[in-house]
Amino acid sequence: MRAVTVHDGKLEVTEVPLPEPGPGQLRLRVTRAGICGSDLHVRHAADASADVAAEVGYPDFMRREHRVVMGHEFTGTVDAYGPGCLRRWRPGQPVVSLPLIRHGDEIHMTGLSAKAPGAYAEYVLVAEDLTMPVPAGVDPDLAALTEPLAVAHHAVRRGEVARGDTAVVIGCGPIGLAVILMLKALGVREVVASDFTERRRELARACGADVVVDPAVQSPWADLGLVTSAPELFGTGLTALHALRKVRGLPWWTVVSAARRLGAGPRGAVVFECVGLPGVIEDIVTHAPFRSRVVVVGVCMQPDTFRPTMASNKEIDLRFSFCYDPAEFHDTLQLIARRRIDPRPLLTGVVGLDGVAGAFDQLAEADQHAKILVDPFREVSS
Structure with a gap:
């Protein structure tokens, strides 16, 4: 089958063996796969990510020297079952799956390990237990966004946001936009979004942000009505x-x-750091209102610093968010199906396998696109 592999930072379309499902696994014919911001990072910084993964007990994260099929945001149709499956769905049934798969006693991260090829391919293997049917009427373009929206769902839960809180989203790339969508879906009344890029500010408005600012012109912390001294x-x-x-x-x-x-007394904002660059946490700690809760969602690949004494003086809560649990993944799919959340503003392009390398380059520019999807059977990219 055809797939896009990455090796030493280079993306290319190659022929790879058709994967055969093992015990408890099924093979999907990929319908759509999303290009994630973490894929952009890992393409060039795989070794740094692998070192951290090894420190937390996962030694098989991809490295630059490996040849890997990436792609961990995806939807597809049931194609074949391996032994020991319950065969819950008919062939051709649209499904989504958490991007984890078990090989014997080992669990691997689909699309982020040479041992678990991902969905920048015509077919991908998934675990039957982690697979969920796509409700009728949900477009594949939207079903493919279940995974990144689940990341946002988990981040919002980490922030313990109440409807009456003021939420501030710093950085309106794909994950920041997903956080905005989830905040509004959960009924948060005031969402402030901040980004230097005009196109991303437009997308933030389309996703429901109540106040959108260019931080080069206006501070996102102005006029919040919260304690600032x-x-x-x-x-x-x-x-x-x-x-x-x-x-x-x-x-x-x-x-x-x-x-x-009863919760009386001054409350700060709930801030979502969705940039992932050095210096952003320090800037937020310095300028956010007192007693703010800061949820770090952006993936910063370099060492960073902030002033703990500033955070202490302002009683800032600093939290980090990484993934999601299966229930959050399921709930996100249902939010999409029930139209409680409309992620269509995120979708800015679809390419075939031949267009993946160019899409990576376009997304790195950060001025036009939010989420580009891959259709492995599309012959002409757009």
């Missing part, structure tokens, strides 16, 4: 205490404790 933070407490102590005999400390349990 230490005197303001202390003054809030002093003013409340002054009012309470005017009431004779009132156990003010009990009132304050009860109010704290």
